[in-house]
Amino acid sequence: MPTTKTPTTKTLREGSTQKRAAILSAARELFLADGFDRSSVDAVAARAQVSKRTVYDYFGDKQTLLQSVVDDIGQSMITTIRRTLDDTLTDLGGLTELADLEDALVTFSMRISTDMLGSAEYATLQRLVRAESGNLPHRGYNTMADTPDEALAERFAALAEVGLLHVPDSRLAADQFIALTFGVALDRLGSANATEDTRVRPLVVEGVRTFLRAYRAV
Numbered sequence: 581m582p583t584t585k586t587p588t589t590k591t592l593r594e595g596s597t598q599k600r601a602a603i604l605s606a607a608r609e610l611f612l613a614d615g616f617d618r619s620s621v622d623a624v625a626a627r628a629q630v631s632k633r634t635v636y637d638y639f640g641d642k643q644t645l646l647q648s649v650v651d652d653i654g655q656s657m658i659t660t661i662r663r664t665l666d667d668t669l670t671d672l673g674g675l676t677e678l679a680d681l682e683d684a685l686v687t688f689s690m691r692i693s694t695d696m697l698g699s700a701e702y703a704t705l706q707r708l709v710r711a712e713s714g715n716l717p718h719r720g721y722n723t724m725a726d727t728p729d730e731a732l733a734e735r736f737a738a739l740a741e742v743g744l745l746h747v748p749d750s751r752l753a754a755d756q757f758i759a760l761t762f763g764v765a766l767d768r769l770g771s772a773n774a775t776e777d778t779r780v781r782p783l784v785v786e787g788v789r790t791f792l793r794a795y796r797a798v
Contacts, residue, residue, distance in 0.1 A: 599628070599630055599634060599638070600638055602628040602629065602630065603624060603625075603628045603630060603634070603635055603638060603639070603645070604645075604648060604649055604652050605628070606624050606625075606627035606628035607619070607624045607628075607645050607646070607648075607649050608649045608652075608653075608704070608708075609627065610623055610624055610627065611646060611649060611708060611712065612704065612707065612708070615711065615712075616642070616646055616711075616712045616715050619642075621635050621636070621642055621645075624645070643715055643716075646708075646712060646715055646716065647716060647717060647721075649708065650705065650708055650709065650716065650721065653701055653704060653705045653708075654705065656701050657696055657701060657702060657705065657728075658727050658728065658731075660692075660695055660696045660699070660701075661692065661696065661727075661728045661731055661732075662731055664688060664691045664692055664695060664696070665688065665731060665732070665735050667691070668684055668687045668688040668691060669684055669685075669688055669735045669739070672738060672739065672742045672744070673742075675739075675744055678792065678796060681739070681744055681745075681792065681796075682788055682789065682792060685757075685788045685791070685792070686784060686785055686788050689761050689762070689784045689787075689788060690774055690781060690784060692762070693762070693765075693772050693773060693774035693775070693780055693781075693784065694773075694774050694775050697762070697771075697772045697773050697774070698773040698774060698775035698776065709721060728758075729751065729754045729755055729758065730751065730754070732754040732757065732758070733750040733751040733753065733754035734750070736750045736753045736754055736757075736795075737750040740797075743797050744796075744797055745795050745796060745797055746795060746796070746797045746798065747795055753791075753795055756791065756794075757787075757788075757791050760787035760788075760790050760791050761783070761784045761787035761788060761791075762784075764783050764787055765779075765780050765783045765784065768783065769783075
């Protein structure tokens with residue numbers, strides 16, 4: 581009796597870090613300039629100076645390549661967020677007064693508004709997700725998912741441990757902080773890019789103060 585073979589998913593090569601980066605960079609440039617549909621794998625390979633076979637070996641197909649481009653930019657954003665947290669909300673011993681904590685939270689928020697939300701990387705991510713939503717795994721695809729919120733929640737939990745905040749639910753506190761700062765700016769101004777709009781900072785400052793009224797330790 582004949583047997584039916586179950587199809588297997590092709591195992592993609594991890595390959596050379598340099599080649600992978602070159603392919604992602606070439607694909608990103610072409611998807612932005614010409615759009616996903618008009619950008620061929622041949623063109624990506626030529627720009628990356630690799631063979632077409634290498635592109636397929638590393639990424640499988642063009643849609644996976646697009647998703648990988650979006651994911652790569654998202655990981656860069658996550659790195660920026662974690663670095664900013666480390667730069668602004670790590671020296672907990674130096675935050676002895678409420679005013680110190682307010683200054684640190686405002687500094688963190690303004691760094692995010694400039695270094696991330698005002699960056700070319702973020703603009704590229706937004707543009708690709710909007711323009712190519714039909715070619716991504718699902719509508720509103722968010723490569724960063726909950727990682728930024730969870731990273732901020734971890735820092736709020738640490739602030740609670742040293743008695744600076746009272747946060748029974750650190751993840752909820754992080755979600756509300758984001759809503760009160762960047763969320764308000766996005767709703768009112770359509771952007772939280774402090775580099776381009778001086779109105780962002782006053783909204784961020786008031787959002788931080790509102791957050792502290794709710795969550796400061798008493």
